[in-house]
Amino acid sequence: xxxxxxxxxxxxxxxxxxxAADGRATMADLGRAVGLSRxxxxxxxxxxxxxxxxxxxxxxxxxxxxxxxxxxRVGLVIRxxxxxxxxxxxxxxxxxxxxxxxxxEYDLIVLVTASSGAELDAxxxxxxxxxxxxxxxxxxxxxxxx
Numbered sequence: 117x118x119x120x121x122x123x124x125x126x127x128x129x130x131x132x133x134x135x136a137a138d139g140r141a142t143m144a145d146l147g148r149a150v151g152l153s154r155x156x157x158x159x160x161x162x163x164x165x166x167x168x169x170x171x172x173x174x175x176x177x178x179x180x181x182x183x184x185x186x187x188x189r190v191g192l193v194i195r196x197x198x199x200x201x202x203x204x205x206x207x208x209x210x211x212x213x214x215x216x217x218x219x220x221e222y223d224l225i226v227l228v229t230a231s232s233g234a235e236l237d238a239x240x241x242x243x244x245x246x247x248x249x250x251x252x253x254x255x256x257x258x259x260x261x262x
Contacts, residue, residue, distance in 0.1 A: 124169070127150060127152070127160070128160065128164060128169075130149075130150050131146060131150060131157065131160060131161065131164070132164070132169070132170070134146055134149055134150070135161070135170065139173040139174070140173075142154075143155075143157045143158045143161065146161070185211075185229040185230060185231055186229065186230045186231070186232065186233055186235075186236045186256070186257075187227065187228070187229050187256070187257035187260070188227075188228045188229075188236060188240075188254050188255060188256045188257060189225060189226070189227060189228075189254070189255045189257065190225070190226045190227075190228055190240065190243070190252055190253070190254050190255075191221070191222035191224070191225055191252065191253040191254075191255075192222060192223055192224040192225075192226060192243070192249060192251075192252055193221070193222055193223055193249075193250040193251040193252075194223045194224065194248050194249055194250060195248055195250050196248040199217070199223070202246075202248055203215055203224070205246075206224075206226065206243065209239055209242065209243070210230075210235075210239065211228050211229045211230045211235070211236070211239055212226060212227075212228055212239065213226075213227050213228075213229070214226065214227035215227075222253070228240070240252065240254060
């Protein structure tokens with residue numbers, strides 16, 4: 117859900133700053149930090165979620181001894197009456213996630229992650245070899261801004 121045009125007050129901004137720094141903070145901890153009860157903080161956070169200001173929570177993971185993954189966005193042009201079946205087969209491939217149907221030149225945009233360039237290339241070759249795949253265009257992610 118896109119964020120609303122509602123103005124955020126200073127308390128909302130303080131809560132958002134705290135949550136951005138620690139998405140696992142408890143409502144009680146947040147309440148102590150801003151001078152509100154746990155229940156009042158919970159109501160505000162739920163409103164911010166409902167209004168689309170807080171879009172989600174995630175774990176930013178860096179496994180020891182594991183190289184940073186190669187990431188690519190892949191635009192796919194496909195020709196099939198069974199798009200759902202194609203998407204299920206695509207989703208079953210290692211490293212494939214974030215499949216979206218889109219308007220415009222491409223039918224699907226897909227996020228592919230791999231531990232090596234060769235692994236990424238293997239996934240791309242496999243998808244390009246499917247008879248329903250008309251064309252692929254790949255954009256390798258150089259830097260990600262969160």
